[in-house]
């Protein structure tokens with residue numbers, strides 16, 4: 440297993456030596472990447488000796504084949520850990536600025552990323568730094584929060600690098616996650632469906648698809664082959680995920696049945712329409728009078744799959760406005776699900792259409808795990824931890 444350790448230019452850079460030793464003791468090879476400013480705080484020679492691997496340094500020459508190989512390296516690593524991460528490096532990673540080797544490397548990494556910030560308390564508390572962290576967290580980057588204590592500048596506050604042991608543990612956990620679903624195929628559904636009323640109108644719902652897309656991206660980061668059956672959404676396809684685009688509930692049903700063959704798990708995060716109209720062949724004309732639409736129930740994809748699921752691990756989502764857990768439990772039982780992820784959608788700013796979510800994951804044995812409000816990327820990680828983690832099923 441190979442872990443990349445990015446070291447940036449803060450006073451805590453010397454602690455990178457302890458992190459290299461910890462990862463080495465745990466049996467992981469370590470590829471150190473130093474920023475130019477980090478070289479002022481810790482010598483490449485020390486890190487090279489401890490890691491027994493050539494340390495990668497700036498400046499780098501974009502025309503050299505060596506540099507291209509460094510980017511290739513991004514494909515091989517099980518995790519990237521940046522420790523210490525300066526305010527500067529956090530801002531660059533958050534914005535996608537790629538003006539040195541570490542920040543360029545980060546953009547090429549698809550494995551899990553961990554950052555361990557360290558800086559003066561005022562720099563840490565600055566809204567610019569907190570915004571960078573929020574952006575990175577929302578992207579699924581794990582943050583090992585700094586400790587509160589005496590800082591090098593002779594004042595106390597938050598900003599001291601977390602203990603090297605904690606950073607090593609976070610790096611190893613991230614690296615293990617990157618292999619966890621290797622060899623497995625997951626089908627994830629996302630987004631709303633559109634049920635046509637006539638050639639120009641449709642019935643739909645407020646689902647943004649973000650929860651399903653975050654799940655698909657997180658599963659791909661853990662090494663799974665992911666087929667994402669997506670309703671119409673305004674989101675870019677996650678890296679390394681096969682996207683099957685559908686519009687109606689019926690198209691989604693057909694695509695799910697097709698994709699589930701040979702799959703290990705189906706995670707139904709889509710908000711599939713429960714009712715569909717019989718569409719008019721030509722545009723319904725405005726007449727000044729009201730019209731009535733006859734709606735028929737759509738076929739229930741989860742219930743159909745649940746009836747003949749075999750070894751397929753089945754995860755449903757229940758977006759409810761009242762009696763959330765109660766109703767989700769009912770869905771779990773009636774559709775033979777292994778897990779149901781329940782969320783309340785009436786609260787402002789989370790759940791449907793939003794960047795954030797708070798959910799309860801229920802299992803067949805009556806267990807319930809609460810995931811407090813977080814970005815959908817973080818919630819997706821917790822869902823995968825619960826569904827595929829060691830403690831998931833007896």
Ligand SMILES: Cc1cc2nc3c(=O)[nH]c(=O)nc-3n(C[C@H](O)[C@H](O)[C@H](O)COP(=O)(O)O)c2cc1C
Pocket residue numbers: 446447448449450451474475476477524525526527528557558559562
């Ligand atoms: C003595 C000294 C200590 C510093 N310590 C930190 C630090 O702990 N955290 C931080 O974010 N910046 C720190 N800085 C500022 C960074 O070195 C500066 O922002 C630099 O541009 C970071 O470069 P890099 O992120 O490319 O490594 C320190 C600067 C000096 C001169």
